[in-house]
Amino acid sequence: MKIALAGNPNSGKTTLFNALTGKTEYVGNWAGVTVDKKVAAIKNKYQIVNEPIDIVDLPGAYSISPYTGEEAITSDFVLESKPDVIINIVDGANISRSLFFTTQLLELGIPVVVALNKADIITKRGDIVNGHELEKALGCKVVTITATTEKGLDDLVKTAAHLVGTKQEPLNFNDLDGNNDVARQTWINTILEKSLNKKHNASRVNFSDRIDMVVAHKWFGLPIFFLIMWGVYAFSIEGLGGFLSGYLNDVVFGEVIPDALNGFFEGVGVNPLMQALIVDGAVGGVGAVIGFLPLIMVLFFCLSLLEDSGYMSRVAVIMDRYFKKIGLSGKSIIPMIVGSGCAIPGVMATRTIENENEKRMTTILTPFVPCGAKLPIIALFSVVFFPNTSWVGPSIYIIAIGVIIIGGLLLKKLFVWDNTSFFIMELPEYKLPSIKNAIIQMFDKAKGFIYKATTIILVMNTLVWFMQAFNWKLQATEIQSESILASVGSVIAPLLIPLGFVGWQLAAASITGFIAKENVVATFAVLFAMASEEALHVPGGALSQMFTPVTAYAFLAFNLFTPPCFAAIGAMNAEMDSKKWFFRGLAFQLSVGYILALLITHIGTLIIYGETAEGFVPAIFVLIAYAVGVTFLIKRANHSKTALVATE
Amino acid sequence: MIPTIIVGGIFGIIMLWALIHAKRDLKSNKCAGCSVNNCSSRK
Ligand SMILES: Nc1nc2c(ncn2[C@@H]2O[C@H](COP(=O)(O)OP(=O)(O)OP(=O)(O)O)[C@@H](O)[C@H]2O)c(=O)[nH]1
Ligand SMILES: [Mg+2]
Numbered sequence: 001m002k003i004a005l006a007g008n009p010n011s012g013k014t015t016l017f018n019a020l021t022g023k024t025e026y027v028g029n030w031a032g033v034t035v036d037k038k039v040a041a042i043k044n045k046y047q048i049v050n051e052p053i054d055i056v057d058l059p060g061a062y063s064i065s066p067y068t069g070e071e072a073i074t075s076d077f078v079l080e081s082k083p084d085v086i087i088n089i090v091d092g093a094n095i096s097r098s099l100f101f102t103t104q105l106l107e108l109g110i111p112v113v114v115a116l117n118k119a120d121i122i123t124k125r126g127d128i129v130n131g132h133e134l135e136k137a138l139g140c141k142v143v144t145i146t147a148t149t150e151k152g153l154d155d156l157v158k159t160a161a162h163l164v165g166t167k168q169e170p171l172n173f174n175d176l177d178g179n180n181d182v183a184r185q186t187w188i189n190t191i192l193e194k195s196l197n198k199k200h201n202a203s204r205v206n207f208s209d210r211i212d213m214v215v216a217h218k219w220f221g222l223p224i225f226f227l228i229m230w231g232v233y234a235f236s237i238e239g240l241g242g243f244l245s246g247y248l249n250d251v252v253f254g255e256v257i258p259d260a261l262n263g264f265f266e267g268v269g270v271n272p273l274m275q276a277l278i279v280d281g282a283v284g285g286v287g288a289v290i291g292f293l294p295l296i297m298v299l300f301f302c303l304s305l306l307e308d309s310g311y312m313s314r315v316a317v318i319m320d321r322y323f324k325k326i327g328l329s330g331k332s333i334i335p336m337i338v339g340s341g342c343a344i345p346g347v348m349a350t351r352t353i354e355n356e357n358e359k360r361m362t363t364i365l366t367p368f369v370p371c372g373a374k375l376p377i378i379a380l381f382s383v384v385f386f387p388n389t390s391w392v393g394p395s396i397y398i399i400a401i402g403v404i405i406i407g408g409l410l411l412k413k414l415f416v417w418d419n420t421s422f423f424i425m426e427l428p429e430y431k432l433p434s435i436k437n438a439i440i441q442m443f444d445k446a447k448g449f450i451y452k453a454t455t456i457i458l459v460m461n462t463l464v465w466f467m468q469a470f471n472w473k474l475q476a477t478e479i480q481s482e483s484i485l486a487s488v489g490s491v492i493a494p495l496l497i498p499l500g501f502v503g504w505q506l507a508a509a510s511i512t513g514f515i516a517k518e519n520v521v522a523t524f525a526v527l528f529a530m531a532s533e534e535a536l537h538v539p540g541g542a543l544s545q546m547f548t549p550v551t552a553y554a555f556l557a558f559n560l561f562t563p564p565c566f567a568a569i570g571a572m573n574a575e576m577d578s579k580k581w582f583f584r585g586l587a588f589q590l591s592v593g594y595i596l597a598l599l600i601t602h603i604g605t606l607i608i609y610g611e612t613a614e615g616f617v618p619a620i621f622v623l624i625a626y627a628v629g630v631t632f633l634i635k636r637a638n639h640s641k642t643a644l645v646a647t648e
Numbered sequence: 649m650i651p652t653i654i655v656g657g658i659f660g661i662i663m664l665w666a667l668i669h670a671k672r673d674l675k676s677n678k679c680a681g682c683s684v685n686n687c688s689s690r691k
Contacts, residue, residue: 271652278659456670462663566674 001051003042003160006078006105007089008098009033009060010428012117015147016089017057020046020157024440025057026345029428030313032334032352034059035070037077046157053161056083062097064104069351078108085111085160089147092118093429095129095196099138099188100181106140106171111163114142115156120149126199133195139169148434208429212314221318230394232306236299237379237393244294245379249537253287273469273476280529281465282458288525288536289453289518292376296449299375301442303340308433312337317427326408332362336404339369341445343568346371347575361411363575364585365404367564368592370396372445373452373517374560380521380537385552387539392553396560399596403561407592413634414588452516460512461522468527480527498618499558499594500551500601510558516565550608554600562593595626 005013009031018025021040026033034057042053058077059070066072078086088105090098095116105112114134116122122129135142141159145152215224235241258279265275306312315337320330331353339346346366353359370378382392467485471477480486481504489504489511496507505527512519521536528542536543547555563569563586576582598619605613 265651265655268651268655270655271649274652274656274659278655282659451669455666456673458666459663459670 002083004056004083011089011091012147029310092122128197130195137191233393234390238390241295241298249291285461285522300445304438304441305433310430339366343367344571347571497615500613550604554597558597563589
């Protein structure tokens, strides 16, 4: 038996889905969180009939005739796969608007139960809903629930299960003439006059509006956003998260575990090469990554609180003002906010954007947002090169916003995109964020992080260890620079000279970073395990001999702003649905990261040390070539535009 | 020699497990973090 959850965005479908199935799908206090359908079996507790029940969570939709890609998923599903019952979630805080979709669902013939959600908000506002009147008017069952506290769910499931096999009577529009959207909404308002008793006058300025006057203010909005982000990043990377990670890295993975393993292996007499493989390769590399677990957990805990409070939807509104200028709208912000966790769901969230150009642009720009996997690199470079400061993490975030805006402008110039889409976002009311939700999301992220470290990172790491321990004749070599890895790295290394990065190790680390960004840290850990007795994370250790602080920062930027990991590149390919745009996007990302690192190295070195950095002359050549190339492309784009206008 | 083989064997099994999962995730185009939380499961 298949029960589908359908309703407006942000009405609480996923919250209900999670409550019914025990899953931990993403819940956020804004519209457009779910962009794909999810199916799961109902929890035993709610399995009240013999036939197994499957629950389907759908993206939110305002209407059965879809506007955007994810709305189409919903209407396709209810129209074509014909679920046995539809639970229509109606947002108790927004009843009138939600019922529009309800009236359309009622015409499909599939049995419908209306789940009037957020009953807690209705009660708090002092509104009174007459369920019987509503049932009579709509001709379907209405069950009042509170998804967050799981109140009324038994009743809901029972009602839904009993309806299986019945046929929904179409709506009786009575005195309604015509069937257009306006008439429909008018009809809804008439039935609500009888069944909904609102206590407050809607035009009253409420608490949320008062907060918005400050945080979504024309001038204060952006500085407040920066301050909040600064706080969150400083707290997670250099504050509590950094402190805990430091302990884990230096003591647990730096001393306790390797010492214990070495002692044990020496005691039982394991071959030294095997010992090195496990201790320096596998455990060293994976440990260097897992050491950052507390940092990831603290960050995602904070971000989740911020999101659930409703603040992030305001950020979309604040950024909309600036994004308009580059041909993006506030809609593009949502993929980017999701992308701060992982670029893949971020890229997938671009489905909510109708305008094709805007969608492409967002798909190309979203991976610039530092995702969770990039945090270990940021944190590593921050502790090694800039100890006891708190600006590195936040500064990367600010650079990311800058890169997105400048990158957007450049894309617009390169491809002459004229987007004039406008953006309306429904702002949910502020609420006290749910600690439970934040903890669930935090542990989800932690689980994912550990899993990733013990699968793909472990595999890559072991490979890196082999490649640095053996030469092409497959003989173990003590001298790293004669190893397979060194010779592979040396092929790429010349490309990094204009950026001021010298050493095959840097090339090798960057390459492994494309498989998964955490690999940059793991590869360094493996490579420098022999060069230094100290853990990787100690200032003044082996890593710090490779860089000056300026080139270190540039290398960090290079790894963060070149194309994302393979999996995210795959997601870009899938969402773009055009090989041409996909490759253009990749080339664009690559050039952005490359030029950014180049500029940081050379301008930074000139200003801070008053001298030129390594690779200065090649850099000048690269820069000239780049400028010529970009100018040519822009000229060509403008030319074809004029040609287009002329022929029209 | 024998301890080396035992330790190597255990490590080999762990590696095999990691390899199978890593390959599956890369193939299905999922970030590993997602596949455990099922966050981007596609049709
Ligand atoms: N007060 C209250 N808030 C709720 C309730 N149910 C859900 N919410 C909140 O409503 C917001 C949206 O919840 P989601 O479950 O993500 O909504 P959705 O319908 O899946 O949204 P989309 O995926 O965007 O269509 C979250 O902040 C929830 O915490 C409820 O019963 N009471
Ligand atoms: Mg949802």
